[in-house]
Amino acid sequence: MAFLLSFSPNPPLNPKLSSLNTPLSSTLNTKRHFIIHTTSFCFILLAQQNPIPQSLAQASSPSKPALNLANTKSWFQFYGDGFSIRVPPEFEDIMEPEDFNAGASLYGDKAKPRPFAARFASTDGSEVVSVVVRPTNQLKITFLEAQEITDLGSIKEAAKIFVPGGATLYNARTIKIKEDEGFKTYYFYEFERDDQHIALMATVSSGKAIISGATAPCSKWDDDGVKLRSAAISLTAL
Numbered sequence: 001m002a003f004l005l006s007f008s009p010n011p012p013l014n015p016k017l018s019s020l021n022t023p024l025s026s027t028l029n030t031k032r033h034f035i036i037h038t039t040s041f042c043f044i045l046l047a048q049q050n051p052i053p054q055s056l057a058q059a060s061s062p063s064k065p066a067l068n069l070a071n072t073k074s075w076f077q078f079y080g081d082g083f084s085i086r087v088p089p090e091f092e093d094i095m096e097p098e099d100f101n102a103g104a105s106l107y108g109d110k111a112k113p114r115p116f117a118a119r120f121a122s123t124d125g126s127e128v129v130s131v132v133v134r135p136t137n138q139l140k141i142t143f144l145e146a147q148e149i150t151d152l153g154s155i156k157e158a159a160k161i162f163v164p165g166g167a168t169l170y171n172a173r174t175i176k177i178k179e180d181e182g183f184k185t186y187y188f189y190e191f192e193r194d195d196q197h198i199a200l201m202a203t204v205s206s207g208k209a210i211i212s213g214a215t216a217p218c219s220k221w222d223d224d225g226v227k228l229r230s231a232a233i234s235l236t237a238l
Contacts, residue, residue, distance in 0.1 A: 064173065067188075070230040079238070080117045083210045085131055086234035088227050091120040094128075117210075127216040127224060129231045134209050145207030148185055152204065155187050162202055162211070167191040175201075177236070184237060190229065197221040199229040205237040 072086040095116060118131040136146035139161050144151075152158045155174050163169055171190040176183040186203045197218045202211045212235035214228035221228075 064171070067171075067173075067229065067233070068226050069233060070226050072230050072234050075231075075234075078118055078120075080131060080133075082133065082205055082208065082238055083117070083131060084236045084238060085118060085129070085212055086231055087120050087129065088122075088231050091122055091127075091129060093119070094121045094125075095119050126220065127214070127228060129214045129228065130212070131235065132211045132213075134211075136204055136207055136209050139209055146204045146209070147207065149187055149202060149204040149209070150185055152209075158187055158202075159189065162187065162200055163189050163191055164193055167193045175233070186235070188233060192218060195219075197225065199225075199232040201232045201235045203235070203237050210235065210237055 075086040075088060078085050078087055095118065115132070116130055117133045118129075120129045121127065136142075136152065137144075140146070140152055146152055149158065152161060155172055159169070159172065163172075169189065169191040171188070173188050175186045175188055177186065178184075184203060186201055188202075189198075189200045191198055191200075195218050196215050198213060198215045200211065200213045202209060204210070212232045214232040216224055216228055
C-alpha cells in the first residue's frame, strides 16, 4: 500500500523516477545540534501494488555527506498532538476551521479524519510545511499497531509508503535521535515529482505515523531548500 503526496492545488503530478543514494544512519542529540508548497499537503491511498523504486533496490553507495541544515533553535516551535515542529520565519498558519473540526462525529456519523495536524505556508503560498498523523494500520495492512517506524519495514521497504512510485529520489536515510529512554528512529526522504521538491520526515509513536513534509517549486529549492529541509527534519515525536 502506498501514499501519494500532493503538495499543491495543481493537477496530480506525473512521477518520473531516476536516482537515489543509500540510507545512512545518523545519530542526533535531543536538542538537534546539526552540522548539519502550495497550499496543501495530503495523503491519498493508492493501489497496493506500488513497486519499490528500482534505484532503492540498486543503491550501493556506502556513505553520504551530512545534510545541509539551518539552525532552527530561534524558530517558533509548534506543539501538536504528540509532536512538535519548528516553523520557518514569516510562515503563516493556514489551517482551516474544518481541519480542526474534521474529527467531530455528529449523530453517530463516522468521524472524518483530520487531513492535517499542522500546516504553515510562506507569504506567497508557494512553500508549505505540513504535518499529517495517521494510524499505522492505515499505512500498512496489519493486525498489529506499529510502535516504531522500523515495524513498517526498512527505509527501502517503507519507501513504498512514503515516496510516490516514479519520483526522483535524491536522499533516503535513517536518523536516530537520542531521547531519555534511548534512541528514536526517523526515516528521511528527499525527492522531486514533476515541478515540486519535497523533504519528508517520518516516525511512529504509539501506533501512529507522524509525517512532516516541506515542499516548494524546484525553481525555489536552491534558495530555500536548506530552510525547508530543516523545518521537515525538526519534527519530534513527544
